[in-house]
Amino acid sequence: MTVDNDSQAAISGPMMLTRRLFVACAALLAVSSGVGNPLVSSAFAQSADPGASVFMQKLGNDAIGTFSNKSTPKEQALQHFRALLHKGFDVPYIGRWVLGRYWNQASEAQQAEYQKLFEQLIVGTYAERFIEYSGETFKIVGALPEGETDTMVTTQIIRPSGPPVNVNWRIRKKDADYKIIDVVVENVSMGVTQRQEFSSVVQQNGGKVDGLIQALRQKVGKAG
Amino acid sequence: MKLASLTRSTLRSALVAALALTATACANKPVDSGSKEAAYEVNDPLEVPNRFVFAANEAADLLVLRPAAEVYVAAVPDPIRDAIHNFIDNLMAPLYIANNLLQGNFDGAQHATGRFLTNTILGAGGIADVATQAGIPNRPEDFGQTLAVWGVDSGPYLVLPLLGPSNLRDTVGYGVDTVADPVRVWGYATNNKGALTARAATNAIDRRSRVLKEVDDLRRNSLDFYATVRSLHQQQRQAEVTNKPVSGPDFPDFASAPKQ
Numbered sequence: 001m002t003v004d005n006d007s008q009a010a011i012s013g014p015m016m017l018t019r020r021l022f023v024a025c026a027a028l029l030a031v032s033s034g035v036g037n038p039l040v041s042s043a044f045a046q047s048a049d050p051g052a053s054v055f056m057q058k059l060g061n062d063a064i065g066t067f068s069n070k071s072t073p074k075e076q077a078l079q080h081f082r083a084l085l086h087k088g089f090d091v092p093y094i095g096r097w098v099l100g101r102y103w104n105q106a107s108e109a110q111q112a113e114y115q116k117l118f119e120q121l122i123v124g125t126y127a128e129r130f131i132e133y134s135g136e137t138f139k140i141v142g143a144l145p146e147g148e149t150d151t152m153v154t155t156q157i158i159r160p161s162g163p164p165v166n167v168n169w170r171i172r173k174k175d176a177d178y179k180i181i182d183v184v185v186e187n188v189s190m191g192v193t194q195r196q197e198f199s200s201v202v203q204q205n206g207g208k209v210d211g212l213i214q215a216l217r218q219k220v221g222k223a224g
Numbered sequence: 225m226k227l228a229s230l231t232r233s234t235l236r237s238a239l240v241a242a243l244a245l246t247a248t249a250c251a252n253k254p255v256d257s258g259s260k261e262a263a264y265e266v267n268d269p270l271e272v273p274n275r276f277v278f279a280a281n282e283a284a285d286l287l288v289l290r291p292a293a294e295v296y297v298a299a300v301p302d303p304i305r306d307a308i309h310n311f312i313d314n315l316m317a318p319l320y321i322a323n324n325l326l327q328g329n330f331d332g333a334q335h336a337t338g339r340f341l342t343n344t345i346l347g348a349g350g351i352a353d354v355a356t357q358a359g360i361p362n363r364p365e366d367f368g369q370t371l372a373v374w375g376v377d378s379g380p381y382l383v384l385p386l387l388g389p390s391n392l393r394d395t396v397g398y399g400v401d402t403v404a405d406p407v408r409v410w411g412y413a414t415n416n417k418g419a420l421t422a423r424a425a426t427n428a429i430d431r432r433s434r435v436l437k438e439v440d441d442l443r444r445n446s447l448d449f450y451a452t453v454r455s456l457h458q459q460q461r462q463a464e465v466t467n468k469p470v471s472g473p474d475f476p477d478f479a480s481a482p483k484q
Binding site for chain 2: 096097124125129147170182184186189192193196199201216219
């Protein structure tokens with residue numbers, strides 16, 4: 001492991017502490033040996049919060065338990081989905097993150113309406129898929145710290161028909177709770193996708209957040 | 225390290241403040257160069273013609289390709305569809321091997337070679353994908369990725385007629401792969417162009433049939449399907465080029481950020 005491979009170490013110049021070099025190299029080793037290699041990451045680099053994996057396992061089990069029961073009426077199933085959504089995800093945070101720079105351009109009334117519509121869009125988009133649950137299982141492959149405050153839990157969704165899907169969950173600890181703030185499916189971030197899409201809608205409407213809100217109203221109205 | 229010793233939250237607050245200022249200053253400008261928003265901006269200067277081609281592709285898909293794919297799924301049994309898929313995929317192996325070598329990725333070339341030999345010999349000419357079960361999954365490498373490794377920037381986002389989302393570099397890459405394809409060379413040499421057309425059509429229908437539900441879902445739930453596809457494609461492509469998961473975007477802590 002040479003100094004050249006570690007750009008962080010290079011910035012601090014030739015006079016670096018041995019300890020810092022060790023930590024940096026270990027982190028690089030953890031990353032390059034593959035995402036979700038629990039042996040290396042827990043031994044050397046800053047270890048992932050085990051609470052995040054526990055939270056994820058419980059959420060997954062709850063979801064499977066809830067939606068395996070096919071006899072639940074549709075209305076109730078939707079309620080179940082909503083409850084799980086808010087338990088597992090920080091929906092207001094995601095809504096604000098997805099709106100990006102336009103959040104600060106929006107008035108308080110617009111922000112409030114946007115958040116309400118955003119939540120409805122999420123429910124409208126994803127509830128069906130969960131209610132149609134047909135025997136998928138998931139297994140937690142590993143967990144790595146992400147950024148400074150978050151944990152990336154890597155899972156595999158095993159489908160009865162088709163190859164397994166790699167899904168990574170970005171989890172942030174909020175007080176005593178854990179909440180998911182992004183989902184990365186096969187290296188594509190759902191948050192980024194949604195953000196770029198909303199950004200496009202705003203731009204297509206002359207840079208006005210109202211245009212997005214109007215589009216959301218229409219989309220949610222149709223689904224609702 | 226000096227940068228690390230600066231309070232991270234101070235940095236973050238400063239960044240969000242700068243972002244807010246930039247946002248208000250450039251309210252109607254689509255690209256905020258210099259602010260972190262640039263990281264989320266898509267490189268699409270040809271958006272107008274792209275949207276036009278995209279609409280035409282959508283029409284072709286809804287009228288021709290999707291119905292054909294549905295019929296394909298309904299009429300042809302699963303094992304045969306899998307066999308067709310595996311066979312066509314296996315024909316691409318020489319290109320994957322070549323591209324790995326061109327990228328200087330000898331492990332990748334070895335992997336691709338092993339997969340090709342396993343599937344061709346043990347998989348009865350490629351119709352059975354025994355390699356994946358043996359732990360040698362498919363890792364496509366095209367010339368667009370090779371160009372990326374050589375340092376060529378992706379260039380503007382392009383929607384190609386029928387072929388769909390791409391970019392300038394990948395379009396050139398696609399052209400090179402097409403011309404270099406040994407199967408195509410064989411087809412022209414032995415005057416079997418019909419076989420090539422059949423392969424292309426079957427390939428298109430096969431690929432389409434594998435994402436019927438997913439595309440329907442996306443179409444139904446998108447506010448701007450063009451933008452969704454663009455975002456998905458660019459992220460996917462970025463991950464393919466680097467051959468590892470892309471580093472995540474920044475998720476600031478809004479609670480501690482100053483309000484507008």
